[in-house]
Amino acid sequence: MEEQNSLTEMFNRRKLFGVNAVMKDFDFKELNEVQKYYPQGYHGVDKEGRPIYIERLGKLDVEKLMQVTTLDRYVKYQVLDYEKTHRVRFPACSISANRHINRNLVILDVEGVTFKSFTRPVQNVIMQLRKIYNDFYPETLHQMLIVNAGPGFRLLWSAIKCFLDPETASKIQVIGNKYRTKLLEMIDESELPDFLGGSCNCKLEGGCLRSDRGPWKDISIA
Template sequence: MSSSTDAPAAYQPPPGRVGNLTETQEAALAQLKQELEAEGKLVPERMDDPTLLRFLRARKFDVEKAKLMLLECEKWRVEFGVDDLTKNFDFKEKEEVDKYYPQYYHKTDKEGRPIYVERLGKLDIKALYALTSQERQLQRLVYEYEKFLNDRLPACSAAVGHPVETSCTILDLQNVSLSAFYSVKDYVAQASKIGQDRYPETMGRFYIINAPWAFSAVWTVIKPWLDPATVAKIDILGGGYKDKLLAVIPVENLPKEFGGTCQCPGGCSLSDAGPWNVPKAV
């Protein structure tokens, strides 16, 4: 991942990031590194300063709590088989699953963050689980998180000229039914927990669009699963969301179905278009 020293002078890192730390935060980062090294738990290739700072921010720079969170994550990585997954996972059913529960990365917002889209309103649970399983859906989620950290963010950082550490998410609830949500609530709960506990501080903005009137009942179920800092990043919008999205996403990067002009050949949901997938010059 690009360091702040590579960035143009105009770029100002947000608080709590490399290049914008208070003395207390600098000391917390140094202490966390020192303790991990002393205990033989520091994994340099995976625990650079931006990563350690994500865990520290998630625990309000409480070193002991951040270290516990990080070590629990390391234990989970072994139990879940993350390293093997990143090398060998093949989601062969991706094209078919896309018809019944589209989940995809697509281009970037105006801050250079990768855009992640989920269309829960298109969910057909019976058709989905005839093709795949909840276990494979969670494996896919983790595989994509790893790709997000190791491929997408570095590519976005290089493209925009400064560190990019978070995503911009669009969750489309058009035509969603309460029964459809409750049929996947176990998956959503587990997915939320993985995101919050294992990949903290990677959400930049989160837009819930086409939220039906009944969504308040669903939100009552979801909200307790989330950290208050996460809840603060979520905008719940009804059908009048286009201006809000276009304020943060270039019109040419937003898929046409959400009010933009992008129409990728074969559909935006399967294109994987973005700086991470630019063909290399021969």
């Protein structure tokens, strides 16, 4: 009964937000500009066939980001992309891997992030995205690897971790700059962007985080 109530609440929140309307009408024309100031995107799959989502939080420039979009539009874009993951990426990965896939592997690159860089505008962006994720897309995280974590970020992480659900926190591993071996345990080198120690650069697509590379781009599957 509790699980059923949670699902009902989730669907009600989605309806109130207008997820279906976003899917139907929203056009995020500023995506290329947004990528300059907050590089992120799906790229490849891990060795178990899960889609890999990568964010370069250390390159987030909130001031410039908010010059090319608004927080409301950015949140709607994230909803649109989450929906694509559920409706397109997960099914395509399931077909490709010949097993049910319904969770992501997330890599968060925090190079350069310190306590000082976690300003109020940055907090607003992250908290809005966390709310959307928790409200609409619970239980889609397989594991998160936070890489390039320096002393400044580790101090910040100590403060953040206590606010996370214990189950979610247990799926997150914080690593310094010697992360390549760990990533290659889970991801083939050809599926990993070169800026994370892999061999892929997606040069023709303008870079790995602009390519949306994965089974969902395979015409024979899609």
